[in-house]
Amino acid sequence: MxxxxxxxxxxxxxxxxxxxxxxxxxxxxxxxxxxxxxxxxxxxxxxxxxxxxxxxxxxxxxxxxxxxxxxxxxxxxxxxxxxxxxxxxxxxxxxxxxxxxxxxxxxxxxxxxxxxxxxxxxxxxxxxxxxxxxxxxxxxxxxxxxxxxxxxxxxxxxxxxxxxxTPGVLWPKLENPNSIYRLAASGAVKNTAMEFDDVGFFAADYLIKEYPELLKARFKLDEIPDTELEFLEAAARQRGAIMRGGRVNLHKICEVLLSELQSGKLGRISLETPDMVAQEKVEMAAAAEKKAADKAKRKQRFKEGSLTPEKRDRKEKRTEKREAQSKRMKKSRR
Missing domain, CATH: 3.40.50.300 (P-loop containing nucleotide triphosphate hydrolases)
Structure with missing residues (x-):
């Protein structure tokens, strides 16, 4: 995002x-x-x-x-x-x-x-x-x-x-990508700095899994669909977020969902738990370790593969010439 x-x-x-x-x-x-x-x-x-x-x-x-x-x-x-x-x-x-x-x-x-x-x-x-x-x-x-x-x-x-x-301050780099969505969904960043559809899909996916009963009650649905797209389409029809030709206005229903989440109209909802964050930290550490290992491999491959056999021979000959020249210069000084 x-x-x-x-x-x-x-x-x-x-x-x-x-x-x-x-x-x-x-x-x-x-x-x-x-x-x-x-x-x-x-x-x-x-x-x-x-x-x-x-x-x-x-x-x-x-x-x-x-x-x-x-x-x-x-x-x-x-x-x-x-x-x-x-x-x-x-x-x-x-x-x-x-x-x-x-x-x-x-x-x-x-x-x-x-x-x-x-x-x-x-x-x-x-x-x-x-x-x-x-x-x-x-x-x-x-x-x-x-x-x-x-x-x-x-x-x-x-x-x-x-x-x-003190003024409200963020920090230079967000390590956890899920935190970006949670901050946006909670209203911690300006509306002009976020994409409603992207954040709306994230919020819908989380709420379907963790708070389905609250969604059913708020949007008057008999059942909660399995996917965020299906839920947003059903919610849009309930709220009249329909464009010409009967197409669902996903942008509008995402705005509605986020607004009601932020205001508490959906109910008392937490967007993260200690266990969830602990698991994400493990995954982030593993991803960072893999990234560092991949970078080291690329660096090693570049170092080993940057010289063809022909170039390697020429480099060895240049090294031998420099060493021989250095020896001659030392003898001449004596």
């Missing part, structure tokens, strides 16, 4: 995060509860060092609660990481974050000094809305599209906490 993944302004924002990190006591990373792995920035893990890290699984109301619990267990097995779930429909519960920050910074909690926390997250993960809830006022601009926050800002919260807000 063609995707404008890492614009120049994100490179600048990531650099600023690295420069400011030394000033903070604790790091907050806001994740999408539906895709905790795909929305987790690996660059943050590289630069945080020993600092404690609160991973907030936001949009919990849209995610499968059982799978979210699995992800919390998985994330908290990492050193220095603790988790909490939040959602915009229950702002009071988000207030627990302030107490958690002080709890995990005991040196500051026992003094009058402020706890300095930095909050990060990919675009459209709900970071700005969360900040406004914590601050009890409109501090960060919000919007239902990625990259609303453009620059860092320092915010004084209650309970002696200073929050460093």
């Amino acid at each position: 063609a995707l404008q993944w890492f614009p120049g302004h994100m490179h600048k924002a990531l650099k600023e995060i690295k420069e400011s990190l030394s000033q903070v006591d604790i790091l907050i990373e806001v994740l999408d509860a539906r895709i905790p792995y795909s929305s987790e920035n690996p660059e943050i893990a590289k630069i945080r060092g020993d600092k404690p890290c609160l991973k907030i699984l936001n949009k919990y109301d849209l995610a499968d609660p059982e799978i979210t619990q699995q992800w919390q267990h998985e994330l908290e097995s990492q050193r220095g990481v603790f988790t909490v779930t939040t959602s915009s429909d229950k702002p009071v519960e988000s207030k627990q974050i302030l107490a958690l920050l002080r709890e995990h910074c005991p040196e500051k909690a026992a003094s009058v000094k402020s706890v300095n926390a930095m909050i990060t997250g990919i675009p459209n993960v709900g970071k700005s809305t969360l900040i406004n809830i914590l601050a009890d006022r409109i501090i960060a601009k919000t919007g239902n599209e990625p990259a609303v926050t453009k620059s860092q800002q320092r915010i004084n919260l209650s309970n002696g906490i200073v929050l460093y807000d």
Whole structure:
């Protein structure tokens, strides 16, 4: 899938995060509860060092609660990481974050000094809305599209906490190809940067396998077809996404499917599980190993096969001549 993944302004924002990190006591990373792995920035893990890290699984109301619990267990097995779930429909519960920050910074909690926390997250993960809830006022601009926050800002919260807000940043290279589709399906990238049909087929294939009953209920289907194309055609007929001549408008029904997935109208859905990601990592490692081995073989074949027998003889003769000439020059110097 063609995707404008890492614009120049994100490179600048990531650099600023690295420069400011030394000033903070604790790091907050806001994740999408539906895709905790795909929305987790690996660059943050590289630069945080020993600092404690609160991973907030936001949009919990849209995610499968059982799978979210699995992800919390998985994330908290990492050193220095603790988790909490939040959602915009229950702002009071988000207030627990302030107490958690002080709890995990005991040196500051026992003094009058402020706890300095930095909050990060990919675009459209709900970071700005969360900040406004914590601050009890409109501090960060919000919007239902990625990259609303453009620059860092320092915010004084209650309970002696200073929050460093950062722009939503992605990372230079996505290793897992499935993550591209999950990020697009969840709304983490702008609509102009994605191909609805491509992402729609990916989402349909996953939902048919993992949440068939939710699809049946939402699109009023007696049975769910076996393939994503057959499902999208059936859903299009139910929703009237038909063009002239009775042809199905696949682009339109893909837009509908993704919109209802992102808004939660389909139900509480998670797009990845810890077991699924673990298997994908094994497959990626095997693919990377094979790619490296193939590259080494090509390099060796090129090295061995670049010289024909005739060229090899000429090279050996040139080498012998140079060696003989070198010996003569050494004798003449004596």
